Amino acid sequence: KAGVTQTPRYLIKTRGQQVTLSCSPISGHRSVSWYQQTPGQGLQFLFEYFSETQRNKGNFPGRFSGRQFSNSRSEMNVSTLELGDSALYLCVSSLGGGSNTEAFFGQGTRLTVV
Amino acid sequence: AQRVTQPEKLLSVFKGAPVELKCNYSYSGSPELFWYVQYSRQRLQLLLRHISRESIKGFTADLNKGETSFHLKKPFAQEEDSAMYYCALVSGGYNKLIFGAGTRLAVHP
Numbered sequence: 305k306a307g308v309t310q311t312p313r314y315l316i317k318t319r320g321q322q323v324t325l326s327c328s329p330i331s332g333h334r335s336v337s338w339y340q341q342t343p344g345q346g347l348q349f350l351f352e353y354f355s356e357t358q359r360n361k362g363n364f365p366g367r368f369s370g371r372q373f374s375n376s377r378s379e380m381n382v383s384t385l386e387l388g389d390s391a392l393y394l395c396v397s398s399l400g401g402g403s404n405t406e407a408f409f410g411q412g413t414r415l416t417v418v
Numbered sequence: 419a420q421r422v423t424q425p426e427k428l429l430s431v432f433k434g435a436p437v438e439l440k441c442n443y444s445y446s447g448s449p450e451l452f453w454y455v456q457y458s459r460q461r462l463q464l465l466l467r468h469i470s471r472e473s474i475k476g477f478t479a480d481l482n483k484g485e486t487s488f489h490l491k492k493p494f495a496q497e498e499d500s501a502m503y504y505c506a507l508v509s510g511g512y513n514k515l516i517f518g519a520g521t522r523l524a525v526h527p
Contacts, residue, residue, distance in 0.1 A: 307461075337513050347504065347517035360514045394462070398513055407513060409462040 306330065308397045308410035316416045322383040325413045327395030329376050335359075335400025336378040337407070338370060341392040350393075353378055354400045382415075390417045420445050420509045424518035431495050432526050439490040439521045441479075441505030450508040451488040452515070453479055457501045465490075465503070475499070495525045 309328040317323050329336050337360075338350040349362040353372035370380040382389055395410040421444040431437055443449055453465040466474045468481040468488060479490045488505060505518040 335513050337515075339515075346519045347515075349509075349514050349516070352513050360510060362514070396513065396515075400513065405513065406464050406467075407515065411461050 308395055308408050310393075310395050310410035310413050312413060313411065314414050314416075316418060317385050318418055319385055319387060321385050322381060323385060323415060324379050324381045325393055325395075325415070327378045327380075327397075327410060329378070329395070329397030330408055333397040333399055333408070334376055335398045335405070336372055336376065337396040337398075338378070338380050339394040339396065340364075341394055341412070342390075347394070350380065385417045387417050390415060420507060420516055422505050422507050422516050422518035424503075424505055424521050426521045427519070428522045428524065430524045430526065433497055434494050437490075437492045437495045437499070437523065437525075439503050439505075439523065441488045441490065441518060443486050443488060443505075443507050445486075445507055445509070449481070449483075449488075451479075451481060452506045452508075453477070453488075453490050454504045454506055454517075455501050456504070462504070495523075497525045497527060499523060500525045 311326045335354045337352040339347050341347045352360040356372045367383045372378045392412040392414050394412045396407045398405045398407045423442045451468045454462050455465040456462045477492045502520050502522050504520045506515045509516045
């Protein structure tokens with residue numbers, strides 16, 4: 305079965321703009337999480353959605369938001385982009401049945417803010 | 419604060435040598451710990467989880483609550499083990515993972 309698909313793979317945006325990233329989870333998976341990966345901070349949890357509801361949120365400013373659709377596909381949005389938002393954004397898909405459920409990673413969207 | 423520490427950025431060994439990638443955690447309560455691996459040009463994937471007490475690709479990891487550690491071990495490293503390894507802790511339930519900074523394992527012929 306198809307893996308976690310993230311689009312686009314690469315993005316270049318200008319400071320102050322906003323961006324929307326998309327993630328299609330594995331079929332049947334109802335949980336989608338988002339992580340930011342940077343060389344300085346490593347992998348940091350952004351938020352998690354399950355059945356269209358945000359269940360968990362990390363320590364990121366309100367400029368970072370997300371949503372999940374009824375087909376479990378998810379989008380994350382970053383408004384008023386800053387240079388420090390340049391990162392690899394990873395989507396993670398799981399069945400969502402509990403904390404020990406295996407997580408499947410997408411290949412990520414690399415965002416560069418100039 | 420909940421935290422995962424991987425003290426080594428790089429671990430370099432020769433093929434056939436034993437490997438131990440260190441992971442220490444800070445967590446109040448019963449932790450749920452994982453090791454994830456990222457091979458070159460591939461996405462992150464689960465290697466093993468402590469609750470399963472399994473051995474994957476010859477790797478094992480034992481949870482030591484007294485030392486708050488979850489070190490990853492393999493008795494004889496192979497070149498194909500070269501990858502980035504991340505230790506992770508489930509925090510706050512569900513699917514919020516706290517990752518360590520990662521250790522790059524380089525296995526030389």
